[in-house]
Amino acid sequence: METKLKIALQKSGRLYDDSVKILKECGIELQNGMNKLLNEAMNFPMQILFLRDDDIPQYVEDGVADIGIVGENIVYETNKNVELVEELGFGKCRLSVAVPRNENYADAQFLNGKRIATTYPFLLQNFLDKHNIKAEIHEISGSVEITPGVGLADAICDLVSSGSTLFSNGLKETEVILNSQAALIGNKNLSPEKQLLLKKLLFRIQAVKKAKKNKYILLNAPNNKLDVICSLIPGMKSPTILPLGIEGWSSLHSVVQEDDFWNIIESLKDNGAEGILIIPIEKMVL
Numbered sequence: 001m002e003t004k005l006k007i008a009l010q011k012s013g014r015l016y017d018d019s020v021k022i023l024k025e026c027g028i029e030l031q032n033g034m035n036k037l038l039n040e041a042m043n044f045p046m047q048i049l050f051l052r053d054d055d056i057p058q059y060v061e062d063g064v065a066d067i068g069i070v071g072e073n074i075v076y077e078t079n080k081n082v083e084l085v086e087e088l089g090f091g092k093c094r095l096s097v098a099v100p101r102n103e104n105y106a107d108a109q110f111l112n113g114k115r116i117a118t119t120y121p122f123l124l125q126n127f128l129d130k131h132n133i134k135a136e137i138h139e140i141s142g143s144v145e146i147t148p149g150v151g152l153a154d155a156i157c158d159l160v161s162s163g164s165t166l167f168s169n170g171l172k173e174t175e176v177i178l179n180s181q182a183a184l185i186g187n188k189n190l191s192p193e194k195q196l197l198l199k200k201l202l203f204r205i206q207a208v209k210k211a212k213k214n215k216y217i218l219l220n221a222p223n224n225k226l227d228v229i230c231s232l233i234p235g236m237k238s239p240t241i242l243p244l245g246i247e248g249w250s251s252l253h254s255v256v257q258e259d260d261f262w263n264i265i266e267s268l269k270d271n272g273a274e275g276i277l278i279i280p281i282e283k284m285v286l
């Protein structure tokens, strides 16, 4: 029987769409009309299990799933014996401590003797221990942000992304305990066949990630500025240079990183580049 890689994804919630999307970008399509708990990829030896995100690390540790996609916050909170294989660049958030906005919070010692509500007792306890703080952790299962307002806690420890939940509950963020994003995790004892499949998948994921960080750039440049413009957009090996129909001008094709994208564009313009086109790249294999 053909070996299949079993991957656990969140069944519904914030990570579902991007998890399915990244598989799709890797050329892995799920079958339509299969049941909601188990699916089978059409063009890759892969089975997909849909689970609650909190359960994914345990399933991967036990080998019920070989790999999984889950927030690092869950990986570190559950503290299971799994491999963190690759960060995936979506589901970004941070685990933070927050207190009522009118509190005079100088540093973490403020939390001494206080009641802190959280769904992340393990990571919070680690943080408190590291700072030598004795506080009362109230583990609750949801709606952490309302607890100070109703007098159940003096502070909270919860996930934050835009900060609007904290703001609308009259809270301010005072400590970041962990920066998190979705990650691919794996069982530590995969068979050689499964390791090979994981390597294939990882190769595709890395190509997709690289492509997202880079853009294809086309521009026209006066020939006497080609040297400086080439040095601004060196590309993967070197830019492609083609002569234009007009005497003294060339067309340059290259790849540019998203990070300092706008600075590069400005320098290109300052050096006489015209007709700059930026095009997304779908996959990038170096």
Ligand code: PRT
Pocket: 010, 011, 012, 013, 014, 015, 051, 052, 053, 054, 070, 071, 072, 073, 074, 091, 092, 093, 158, 159, 160, 161, 162, 163, 164, 165, 166, 180, 181, 182
């Ligand atoms: O049902 P299941 O157990 O699978 O899902 P869940 O309800 O436990 O998790 P879900 O779908 O809410 O989140 C899944 C994962 O998304 C989390 O484990 C994080 O890794 C990631 N993620 C990214 C977030 C957020 N951003 C986020 N903002 N998870 C939760 N939030 C919540 C936060 O708890 C708070 O209530 O959003 C609120 C804050 O958001 P802002 O934008 O107002 O700051």
Ligand code: ZN
Pocket: 052, 053, 054
């Ligand atoms: Zn959950």
